[in-house]
Amino acid sequence: MKMTGKVILACVSMLGCTGAFAAENAGAGIDWKARLPEIRSVVQQTFPRETAEAHYPASISRTADLTGTGESEALVDLGSGEYTDEFTVVRMEGDTPVVARFRSGKDEKAAPMVFLSGQSEGKGEAVELRPREHVIYTGHWLVSGTGNGMKVKKCHGEAYEWDAESKSFSLSKKMGKVLTREFCQKLAADAAKAQQVPGPEDPAKPAAQKLD
16 A cells, blocks of 8 residues: 555445444543644645645544554544545644554555545445554455445455554554454445345335235
């Protein structure tokens, strides 16, 4: 995954909802709303193009303690994007908000990332904030068909685990395998449920009446 690149994020359900997930502990101790002026300034400096094209000011989407410090990190909606919304992750260094950095390989330089929220043309992706594992997980899938005929063709993902030494999130193949198995199982179950729901063009037939 290219640093400062873009990753689509959408909710695991393929029934139309979008957003990001924060599992369990949301962390405490930081008034993110009060920090918004500082956060808007730092994301503007880091992502000048995205913020220049923003439709509305940056805002806090949700928070979770991803570093295990007892304080939360924030998923920030940049207010930009066309068919998708654009997000990044902000954390605190002392009393200063900074954009989180991500590393996809040992030899790669850690850098900020922009995440996109949305799905289109049979492609869907998601992000999960996993405080228990200190991980940001991104899942990706391809589907064919729609409604009752929807099938998952491909599903995979990556896990970025917090590294306190480098103060960045590093790609963890081991954690990625574990969370991808869980993620894809949930996705397959969701697809199976979608197939059981009668669509508007395929109404459920009424039960046959027994004639005396």
